Structure formats: C-alpha cells, structure tokens
Amino acid sequence: MSFISLSFTAIFLTSNGQSPAIHYNGKIIDLHVHIGLDEQETKSMSTTQANSLRDILSFMKSIPIDKIGIITMAHKGDMADTRRRNDSIIALSKQYPSLIPICSVHPMDGEEAFVEMARIQKKGVQIIKLHPNTQHFDVSAPEVAAVARKAGELHMILLFDSYSLEDPGEIGKLVLLAATHPDARFIFAHMGLMNFSQLLVIDGLKKYPWFKSNIWMDLSAIAPVLGDSPFREQLVWTIRKIGITQFLFGSDFPIFSPGEAIKGLHAMGLTAAEEKQVCYTNACTLLQIQP
Template sequence: MRALLLSLALLAPFASAIANDDVIDTHVHLWNGEASLAEYRAKLKAAGLSVERFGAMWFGGPNQARAGNPADISARNDALIALGKKHPDMIPIATVHPYDGDAALAEVTRVASRGVKLLKIHPHTQGFDAADPRVLTLVKHAGASGLVVLLDNASIVPADNEKLFNLALAAPKTKFIFAHMGGMGFRFWNILALARTAEGLFAENIFFDISGVTLFADSPVKDEYVWTIRNVGVDQVLIASDYPQMSLAKTLEAFDKLDLTEEERAKIRSGNAKRLLGL
C-alpha cells in the first residue's frame, strides 16, 4: 500500500501537467511583441501552467489600430505573423479598421493568404459602430476569406449585444467569436436558445470567449452564468484570458469554480477552439 501511495504521489505532478497543457488561450495581447510573449510565458511558468496553443494580437492597451493609416496596420500585422513563425504554438490574430474601406478588405485578403485564421476588431478601442454598413462588408469578406472574426463584446458600448447579434445574422457565412460573452450583459445571449427555434434565422455562427469569467466565479449570478453557457451552447464557448488585463491562472481558477461537467470543461478548455480553427 505504501508503495502504491508513493507511486501515485510521484505521478500526480505529471498528471497535473498533462491537464494544464490541454488549454488553448484564444485572447492574448502582445503589446510589445516578443518581450510581451516572454512575460506571458514567465507568468504561466510561475503559476505552474502551460498552454497547448494561444491566440495573440498586437493591438489594444497602448497600441491602437485607428482608421486612416492602413500601412501601419499592415506592418504590425506582418510583425505579428513573423513572431508566430518563430513560435509555432502561437496563433496570430491580425486586425484592420473597417473604416479603411478597400484597404481593409485588401489587408484581410493578404493576411489570409499568409495563413492567418483570426481577425480581431474592437468597436470601443477602434472607435467604430458595429452597425455601420462598412463593418458588415468587412466581416462578410473576412468570412469568405476563411477568417474567423473576433469582436469585443463586453457591453461597454451602447446596444453592444443587439448590434453584434444582428451583424451575425446578416453575415451567416462568417464565423464570429464574441469576446467576454456580453460582460455583465451576458443574460442577453440566452436569446440564442429562442433563435434556434426560428427556422432559417440563426446559422450557428456565433462563438464566445469567456475572458472575464473571474467576475462571475464567486458572484450571486454564477448559476445564471453557467445556465447561459449551456443556452448559447457549450460547443460554442472558448476559454480565454485577455492577458495582460487578466491572467490565465486567475481565469482557470475562476473557470474551475463553475458547475460544469468534465466533458463540458474539456470542450471549453481546448476542444471547441481546435474544431473552430481547424487545429
């Protein structure tokens, strides 16, 4: 018996490492390129974590992708793509500004030809209206180019949920990830359970990342949050940290407090991202 217990004790860290590896963090900001990447890895190591893959973007925080300078956006996208080639576990997430019109569409085509799978745009930090027709033109083109469109959905701009819902309905051939699943307005997304009952309305093209789950893990609405995850569809939900604003360690700690089955956890931690991105 003592030998068995000793063997189990020796195997425990190995089993934990295997579990930790089975994570794809789909929302990481590398504001300072390789230096930010080194910091991200160092914080994972300090927390005893590792990731299978992670999706990284260059803009946000001090770096903004504003309209009117598409050449600068292209150069920064190229730097991110080059960084991704050096680090095979990194999934580059390019960006454009919808108001750059044809230049934005051309950049989407270009980054897609270089193997990019994800495009991030952010109504709040980039200063555009998700209901603007130029946004619809862009996301349709992105979808036709094989890109998944990641959009901020923290409910920090007016009618955020409603505009994104209508955008997804108007571009049924484009797959979307809505980051933060509505933030404190997450209840709105239970509407998808009803949308599925309307024949021909909803194309099942909306996915969510749950960066910001740290807000709900010890909250009075934790059960409602889990209920929403199941109503939008466990198969449509991805784990994400939004580093450096939130760490993956804190994100996973909060995620583990949600009343989900092991099968549901596995899908959210990595299975759904693999399926969506063809990894």
C-alpha cells in the first residue's frame, strides 16, 4: 500500500501517544495549485516537481481530490498576455470540469484590469489571484482598493498571498482592505504563514455588527511547514478561535505536493469533522458547489 493510501486509512496516535485520531478520508477541493502554461513555467517554481497539466492530472488520480483551483499570474502592463493566460486556464476548465480557473489581473493596470475582470466573470470565473510579492505592489495602494471595489460589484473572490518578508504590516493591510470592502470576498493564502497569529484580529472584528465575515484563509504551505511543529497548538487554537468554517485546503503545488499538504493537515490535530470542513465543505459553501 502506498504512503498516500496509508495517510488516508491509518489510525494515528496523538502527540501524547494515547488518544487515537481518525482522519477525514473523503473528497478534497484543493484551491491552491499553480499551473505552468509553457515549458519554462512548468520548471520555474520547484526544484523537485513540474507543474504541467499532465502533472496535475496525474496526482488527482492517486489522491481523492475532487476539484483543483489552477492559478495563473498576470504581469503588469501586458494585457494581451493577461488575457492569454486567463483564457488558457478557462479553456482547460471547460475541457476538464474538475479544474477551477483562478485567473489574475494586475492592480496597476487600472481600467484595463476592470474590463478583464468583467470579461472573465461573464465566462464563469469566480476567483482572481493577486500576489503582492510577485506582482510587486503594496496592499494599501489605492489601485488595490479599486480592484476590491470592482470585485465586490462583480461578486468575485480575491485570493491574496498573505506573507511578506518585506512588509511586516501586510496582514493588517489585508484585513483592513477586506473589512472596508464588504461586498467582495477574500481568501488569504498561507494563513499569514509565520505571522498567522496576527489574523486573530478577525475574531475581534466579528464582534462588530458591520463586519461581514468575508475573509477565508487557505492552509497552503502553512500546514506542511507548521503542522507538526512546536507552533501546532497555537496554530490550531487560532483556527478554532477565528472559526473553522473560514478555512480551506490548499497544497501550493508544485512547491508542496498534495500528499505533503494532507500529511501536514493531519499532523495539526484537528478532528475528522473539522478536516472535512477544511478539505471540502467550506469550499463547496464558498463556491456554491453542490456537495
């Protein structure tokens, strides 16, 4: 039996070596997979794994992943390339219904970005990926707020990378952006990674009647990095304090494989019911997918 199969069927001992924990082993929606659209891209993100369509479809056969969100990234000032990228993953999602297109615009492209958002929304796209590090923008820039307003008008979701080595205030900027744009919905990828505790401000915001609870977080990268670490108890406490319904599964493939992400999630010590919410139920609710 393969390691992947064992990870879904085995009964583990908890850290004190006494209480058995049974893990959720049903369908999974992975909302954080980077796809390479040409040969160079398929080898640019990982030294160990390529991320071509073939690679993605291959791991879907070995793990019970029901749907995968495939991500592309827009480059500033090149709308022809942005449209090409977005159309490419939309076409793949039509060919393979298990793929969810996560398209992109660059906030600094202004009105052209808004036009592109409206165009792809008409094609059924629900999620836009924005990456402050890779796309080189500050979350507090007015152009980013303008994209958030447009996302609210179009009832779209903005998936933001939420960890920056250069901007220690980025979590606060992201939370403020979401709180001041209640008509848009936000996913903070990686749950802030090493800054995850800053997200506890969301628990405070929930006490105000004007807060719309429009923030979700995916556990891509953070689960395999911190799932079995000394930070595990703090991480799980933070997740439960914010609310398990706001968390989503993501692998961050090809940086981490889905198997590594699942292993990290299992190591965290969530209940099987909580794992089901993270892996499947919450994404179905957010994306209005019939379970």
